[in-house]
Amino acid sequence: MEVSQFTYFQVVGELDVKPTMSEITYGVERLASYIQDVNSVFDLEWGNGVLYRDIFKQPEYEHSKYAFEESDQDQLLKFFDIYEATAKRLLGQNLVHPAYDYILKCSHTFNLLDARGAVSVTERAGYLSRIRNLAHEVAVKFVEEREKRGFPLLKSAEDKKAGVENG
């Protein structure tokens, strides 16, 4: 049973990352399901007799109900356009972090549209490329802004050099 996943980040926002970063994730729930010997995540004991179910089941149900049945497609399509325009405007003002938030909203909105089957195969490619373009722009802008500040998180001179190469 896999309980961890190791991911390399060679490219982020279409920029090569040097050195290549990696992320390790642990399936805490999976590990717990073995330790507690339960089959469903909802049967896990969170603590003091409180189950995962007691905390997460209702939100899960509500989100599913919304995402698959109650979401308003027309509204979501408008949201996507508004979030995209906002992200672009913020990028123009070098407000990297709020721009990034709006890009995440675009991505989330796309997922909601996709869940309803509202996006045809052809349109799908279009939406994905819009999100990808934004991700690239925000990545470029982020590196620019950090560079202006001399890459404050890179302390040694050699590291700074590597950081410039990123741009």
Added chain:
Amino acid sequence: MAKDYLFEIGTEEMPAHVVPRSVKQLADRTRKFLKENGLKFKDIKTFATPRRLTILVEDLAEKQDDIDEVKKGPAKKIAQDADGNWTKAAQGFARGQGMTTDDIYFEEIKGTEYAYVHVQKEGKKATDILLGMSDIIKAMTFPTKMRWDSNDFEFVRPIHWLVSLFGSDVVPVKILDITAGRKTQGHRFLGDSVVLANADDYEDALKDQYVIANAEERKDMILNQMNELVKKNHWQVKPDRDLLEEVTYLVEYPTVFAGSFDEKYLNIPDEVLITSMKDNQRYFEVYDENGKLINHFIAVRNGNKDYLDNVISGNEKVLVARLDDAQFFYDEDRKYPLSHFVDRLKNVSFHDKIGSMAEKMQRVRMIGDYLAKRWGLPENVVKDFDRASELYKFDLVTQMVGEFAELQGVMGMHYARLAGEDEEVAVAIKEHYMPATAEGPLPETTVGSLLSVADKIDTIVTFFGAGMIPTSSNDPYALRRYAYGIVRILLNQKWSLPFNEVLPEIINMLNGVTPAKLPKGDADQEIADFIRDRVKQYLQKNNFKYDIVDAVLASSQQDPSQILAAANVLQLHHDDAEFKPVVESLTRIDNILKKSKFKGNVEIDESLFDDNSEKELYAGVQNLQKVESLADLYQGFVQLQPVIDQYFDTNMIMAKDEKVKNNRLAQLYAVSELADRLGDLSKLVIK
């Protein structure tokens, strides 16, 4: 003295499908490298696991052969000018031998002096040459590569260690900051690192560390353990070759085990269960003694038998989660009538530049109806085809096919059955994707064959119409495979289809009816040729003699079944005694017609005959024109051959009288037209 050379590239886990071809690539590149460097060896063995690509070069020479040769160069008068200076030619000769002009001396042969050098070179040591293995690593190609650390260098996965041993000596090949040594790594969880004294110790030393380096041995272990389990439980298993191969390269130390799932999931179609097990989990499905799929599976662990029960229950748990999903999709899809899915096909794109699936289905129906009429197919076939053409892509928008794309067609069949559609309709929905590979199985039913042919013709016509025409090296939409599928189905169903005639009619019929762009101008003939090229592929694949293939394809015949029939006749009689005279007589006719540039635009006038042989040939040709089967036509030619020869013997074809000449040529032209039904016989190689 020759010794074995071991070279191992140790990596992070590689994708299974990349491993076998990469180790082959490593061996091929090494073989070439050693040959280019003049290092003799016996053979190269390969070992491969997810974490290592290894070669063992057997009996590799310790050094290159020494060179001790006298090389002859240009004549002295070319090597030196009048003043005794070395010419460019002399300099080039010396440099080519790795020497300088100082090394040149002259010797006389038959009165002429020639330049010579005595080349003596000690062969380089293998241990020096083998340092170049780093260039082989750098040259290797992979479908996907990755960078790691701060390197620009890319490999399929990060390299962690190198072993490079010539006999017992380390050859310190370097790549990045890794220097090859004698230490290899055992199984990630069960083994330790091992220091190898000798190249030959490799396989056994790794076995002690729970690594079976030999892929064939691992595969045999898997099959043997699998057979044991199957025998014990009275099951059957039909191990999928690709899956077996994949699993072999997913593990370093295989242990086979069986698991099970709740019987309640057996209500889901077999194909779904198999896909859930195979594609997601790499499990082998299991059948009972009667061949019925049962609620067990067989899987392979990368490890030994320790805590195997835990592993089994873990695998069962993951599978159940998958099966729950499949059950959910199956239940959801069945809540709707087929029309619900068909309606949504308006919004499903067949291709951006062509249009929707709904539009495609309309065209396919028209094409199929046209073909059915042409072939005189019975009414019930047409009725079932029409129904199938209204439905056949609907499963693309079901949840099940959304999750398991490879079940397209199969799910359509199951859902159509459940919706009470005729069996013929349901099966045709599945069969229209066939053949799924070039030589894959063909549709078995008439309706399925018709739907498959119509669907594929539509695909080719609309792709050509939209300008997406395959080139010799690039065929991203597999149009060649579709065309080959059409040819195979036509031959299988004995359906005649002269494409040069049919395609313009189909394009005409669709014109104005569909928004898709259609081929214009000569494009229909281009498509006809494109399909005819696949007939060639078919004949070659089915072992027809190459000259017969050339001959039948050079005829003006466009109908694959007629071309095949001609090839069959020629192949059958190729070695008969009469074959040679018949072909020679018929080619003689063609040659005369070619020379005379006769266009065939003259009616034969019997009143101009003045010899019996002319009358005989005329009668013979008239009889043959009534013959339908090519086998009978060939037999007719066998009988006509003496008549033709007689005709040539007694008549001057190129008569002085223009009228008589044209009349005689017209007779020959009639024979030639008949012969063309078999092919261009001048292409045949007659012994």
